[in-house]
Amino acid sequence: MFKRFSDSDNPSPNGSDPPAGAHPVIEALELTKVYTMGDMQVHALRGVDLTIGFGEMVAVMGPSGSGKSTLMNIIGCLDVPTTGLYRLDGADVGILDDNSLAEIRSLKIGFVFQSFNLLPRTTAQANVELPLLYAGISGRDRHQRAAQALHLVGLDDRRDHKPNELSGGQQQRVAIARALINQPKLILADEPTGNLDTKTSDEIMDLLQRLNREQGITIVFVTHDPEIAEYCSRVIHFRDGRIERDERASPEIDSAPSSQVLESLPFDRP
Amino acid sequence: MNLFESTRVAMLALAANKLRSALTMLGIIIGVSAVIALMSIGRGVEKFFVDQFTSLGTNLLYVFPGQLSEGPPSERGRERGVLTLADSHAINNPLRVPDVIAVAPQVSGNALIARAGNDMDVSVSGVTASYQDALSGEAAIGSFITDADVEERSRVVVIGSDVFGRLFEPYEDPIDQTIRVNNILFRVIGVMEERGAGVGGANLDEMIFIPLTTVQDRLFRLRTVSGEYQVSLIYASVISEDRMEAAQQQITDLLRERHNIAFRGEDDFVVINQSDLLAIFGDILSAMTLFLSAIAFISLVVGGIGIMNIMLVSVTERTREIGLRKAVGAKRRNVLSQFLIEAVTLALIGGLLGIVLGAGGAVAATSFVDNFSAVVGLDAIAIAILFSMAVGLFFGIYPAYRASRLNPIDALRYE
Numbered sequence: 001m002f003k004r005f006s007d008s009d010n011p012s013p014n015g016s017d018p019p020a021g022a023h024p025v026i027e028a029l030e031l032t033k034v035y036t037m038g039d040m041q042v043h044a045l046r047g048v049d050l051t052i053g054f055g056e057m058v059a060v061m062g063p064s065g066s067g068k069s070t071l072m073n074i075i076g077c078l079d080v081p082t083t084g085l086y087r088l089d090g091a092d093v094g095i096l097d098d099n100s101l102a103e104i105r106s107l108k109i110g111f112v113f114q115s116f117n118l119l120p121r122t123t124a125q126a127n128v129e130l131p132l133l134y135a136g137i138s139g140r141d142r143h144q145r146a147a148q149a150l151h152l153v154g155l156d157d158r159r160d161h162k163p164n165e166l167s168g169g170q171q172q173r174v175a176i177a178r179a180l181i182n183q184p185k186l187i188l189a190d191e192p193t194g195n196l197d198t199k200t201s202d203e204i205m206d207l208l209q210r211l212n213r214e215q216g217i218t219i220v221f222v223t224h225d226p227e228i229a230e231y232c233s234r235v236i237h238f239r240d241g242r243i244e245r246d247e248r249a250s251p252e253i254d255s256a257p258s259s260q261v262l263e264s265l266p267f268d269r270p
Numbered sequence: 271m272n273l274f275e276s277t278r279v280a281m282l283a284l285a286a287n288k289l290r291s292a293l294t295m296l297g298i299i300i301g302v303s304a305v306i307a308l309m310s311i312g313r314g315v316e317k318f319f320v321d322q323f324t325s326l327g328t329n330l331l332y333v334f335p336g337q338l339s340e341g342p343p344s345e346r347g348r349e350r351g352v353l354t355l356a357d358s359h360a361i362n363n364p365l366r367v368p369d370v371i372a373v374a375p376q377v378s379g380n381a382l383i384a385r386a387g388n389d390m391d392v393s394v395s396g397v398t399a400s401y402q403d404a405l406s407g408e409a410a411i412g413s414f415i416t417d418a419d420v421e422e423r424s425r426v427v428v429i430g431s432d433v434f435g436r437l438f439e440p441y442e443d444p445i446d447q448t449i450r451v452n453n454i455l456f457r458v459i460g461v462m463e464e465r466g467a468g469v470g471g472a473n474l475d476e477m478i479f480i481p482l483t484t485v486q487d488r489l490f491r492l493r494t495v496s497g498e499y500q501v502s503l504i505y506a507s508v509i510s511e512d513r514m515e516a517a518q519q520q521i522t523d524l525l526r527e528r529h530n531i532a533f534r535g536e537d538d539f540v541v542i543n544q545s546d547l548l549a550i551f552g553d554i555l556s557a558m559t560l561f562l563s564a565i566a567f568i569s570l571v572v573g574g575i576g577i578m579n580i581m582l583v584s585v586t587e588r589t590r591e592i593g594l595r596k597a598v599g600a601k602r603r604n605v606l607s608q609f610l611i612e613a614v615t616l617a618l619i620g621g622l623l624g625i626v627l628g629a630g631g632a633v634a635a636t637s638f639v640d641n642f643s644a645v646v647g648l649d650a651i652a653i654a655i656l657f658s659m660a661v662g663l664f665f666g667i668y669p670a671y672r673a674s675r676l677n678p679i680d681a682l683r684y685e
Contacts, residue, residue: 078597078679099601106599117594117682121286133275134599178598 023090025185025218026052026075031084033070033241044070045081046241052220052234054185057212059221059229062238069190071238072222076109076188077101089185106135110179114191116171118163124150124174125159131182149177153207169200176207180217187211187219193228205231273611276604280611283588294580295620297573298661302624302654303631305566310632310644312555312562318642319551323544329511330404331370331518332547333361333504333525334540351538355482355499357528361506362400366524369517372403372507377482377500379490385437385449392433393477394451396485396501404505407474412445412460419459420481425488427451428460432475454488456480514543570657573620574665581613581669585676592673593681606674613666614659621658625651 033045044067052058062068073079074086077093078101086094093104110131111117118127128146137145150159153173163171172192179187189208193201209231212219221228229235237245284291335351358375361367377396382389395401399417402408409428419426427449429437438444444458465474483499486492492500508517518541525539585592592605629651632644 073679076597099603102596102599102601105597111597113682117590117597119591119594122282130595131598133279134595134601134604182599 114194298620301569303628306628313645374404396482409460578665596678609670614662617662
């Protein structure tokens with residue numbers, strides 16, 4: 001659908017864009033995250049190993065305080081781990097500063113939030129264009145690509161509507177179009193159906209599943225909702241900062257078991 | 271993201287909150303419009319004086335009694351120095367003051383004049399026949415005061431063109447009509463041509479001219495202890511502009527001698543030319559400008575604090591928006607520039623509105639005053655624009671910096 005735009009500033013070590021499957025989208029090894037709150041130290045992650053391949057649709061589940069949000073922040077390049085290694089699309093992003101993380105987010109990650117987080121008083125079209133603005137794409141390209149993304153989520157006729165003129169489901173579709181616009185390696189969805197009724201939730205999940213199957217986009221959900229997990233090929237259960245259980249519903253989608261991939265990687269950092 | 275995109279985003283954000291944006295600008299609008307209005311009027315005053323003085327000819331010297339630095343003109347020279355009609359005659363001596371070609375003594379005062387139910391407050395100039403030569407004014411109708419009128423202390427009057435307009439119907443012949451000056455009857459012998467100018471702010475067209483001796487004896491009774499006629503001002507017309515300094519020196523030497531001033535004593539009179547007078551007004555104007563600048567500075571600071579306040583509120587209010595922008599790839603400098611541009615835009619639009627308001631107000635206010643109009647200078651506009659931008663930049667930096675440092679995780683969770 002999209003023409004892939006230049007990855008010349010891709011921080012991947014070999015400098016070129018590898019074909020899907022050559023390495024996983026997410027490789028995490030021994031991730032820990034410690035927050036210091038006053039005198040207390042909170043261990044949000046206590047050593048997480050995780051590999052997610054291209055084209056996977058994964059649900060990360062767990063109770064509040066299990067560390068799944070912290071994991072999502074790190075996977076989403078919004079935060080960096082205290083220790084451990086995190087590679088996104090082959091590039092080590094655990095060591096980058098704020099601005100470089102922003103660039104990675106702009107190029108490789110799309111976010112979908114529970115509360116949509118659309119800019120108020122701004123048209124759907126402009127909301128979808130937002131990530132391209134920061135990626136330095138010219139006005140005409142932005143316009144064209146946003147129109148395509150809105151087409152993909154079935155909102156051709158709502159381009160000029162503002163968020164308050166759209167239903168919840170439509171707003172979330174706009175948010176999904178916004179997440180898609182940069183052709184990300186990964187879409188991170190944080191409770192994407194949390195604010196929607198059952199019927200709309202099903203529609204949104206159907207849409208995301210379709211995008212995953214037809215466009216091959218890797219999607220990671222962070223959720224409490226078991227119904228979301230039903231759509232996913234893999235469910236990771238989180239508890240006390242660790243992975244408790246890693247369930248694969250349909251193994252045929254997986255490219256390689258995570259342990260194999262990890263062993264084959266030439267780590268130069270512990 | 272380039273400057274154009276940043277500006278567009280900032281403008282959209284401002285447009286989304288129009289009332290608040292407008293209220294925020296108010297401080298800057300008031301500050302800038304006050305500055306522009308006062309500067310324009312000040313410039314107008316300056317131009318008014320320059321026009322008035324230069325229209326009298328550039329080779330005119332003024333001799334005042336006393337010293338200019340000693341208090342307001344009304345008190346000046348009462349005790350310290352006195353000029354007399356005899357001084358004026360002495361300056362008129364070509365042997366002592368060769369570079370002066372005409373001398374006109376004058377005594378000034380105010381009087382109420384009346385005719386047929388119309389009355390008017392005017393400046394009275396007690397003059398001699400030579401006034402016409404020194405100030406090169408002519409009577410449009412009738413004739414000017416003659417030496418004989420001065421000699422005889424005649425009750426005759428020459429009126430300015432505006433005075434004619436007030437007291438007479440346009441078709442009336444004023445010659446030999448009588449008017450009352452402070453209740454004394456005078457016969458009109460002439461009407462001056464229109465000058466549109468004056469001395470020290472007094473409009474020549476609104477003056478009446480009476481023989482100096484008549485004024486002294488019948489209206490103001492100003493005499494020295496020894497009984498000499500006192501004058502308030504002596505005009506001396508110099509032969510050419512390059513002889514101004516020489517003439518000034520000649521008059522000074524003569525008057526020091528006549529007034530018995532010792533070698534190191536201070537003059538009890540002042541001989542100045544128009545550029546000296548303009549320089550004095552310039553000093554007054556620059557003091558005024560300094561004062562206005564202080565007021566302007568205060569109002570701009572107040573306006574700037576208003577902008578800073580609103581920007582801080584705006585940053586807090588839009589925490590989630592900032593978090594989202596960062597999540598989708600905005601770098602610190604993108605966020606910084608967006609909020610900075612918003613602040614500068616607020617200040618700049620406020621400044622532009624202030625310029626329009628101030629200039630319009632000044633021009634409208636002065637349009638009711640004859641011979642005087644505000645002058646809106648390009649430099650004032652440029653200064654106003656630069657200053658309002660600087661205010662926006664200065665007071666916008668801190669809120670923008672705060673916004674740019676927000677952690678996207680916390681910002682996205684902010685309720």
